[in-house]
Amino acid sequence: MTTMTAERLHDLFDEHQDKEVLAWPGVCHDCNCDVKVTATPQPDGIYINGGSVFEPETGRFVLKCDTCYSRDPVLRNYQSCEVYSRVVGYLRPVGQWNDAKSAEFKDRKTFDTSIHS
Ligand SMILES: [Zn+2]
Known part of the structure; x- marks a missing residue:
């Protein structure tokens, strides 16, 4: 609630x-x-x-x-969330990545599955 x-x-x-x-x-x-x-x-x-x-x-x-x-009368993003992504071949929590890899993560683009050619 x-x-x-x-x-x-x-x-x-x-x-x-x-x-x-x-x-x-x-x-x-x-x-x-x-x-x-x-x-x-x-x-x-x-x-x-x-x-x-x-x-x-x-x-x-x-x-x-x-x-x-x-x-916006709705409370959003009120609890921290662990995000996993692939780094050097492994899935690791992004919060545990080093500074260089964290910066690289911000540059990543996500694949939009709603776009069809
Ligand atoms: Zn305010």
Whole structure:
């Protein structure tokens, strides 16, 4: 689950009963700008201000500023991914390649199977 739900917010307020406002200071996942998201309970619901909060794993919060959220409300690329490619005849994780081979990997072109002649 990557979206924050009202039910989860109520759970968080139950866990932090000493707090009247929940705040997530940090940086936007997409543009790295400073962002501080707050959740404030009101009689008619919980108000979210300053951006949006995602919880891709329990207890791990990821933030987006309002601008990035309005551009793309989906949280993408939030976990690291091991990429394997062939180097000197072997399939090896690209993250473990040396600097020269890593630079070479960036120059590689991928074959587009959708193009037919
Ligand atoms: Zn942003």
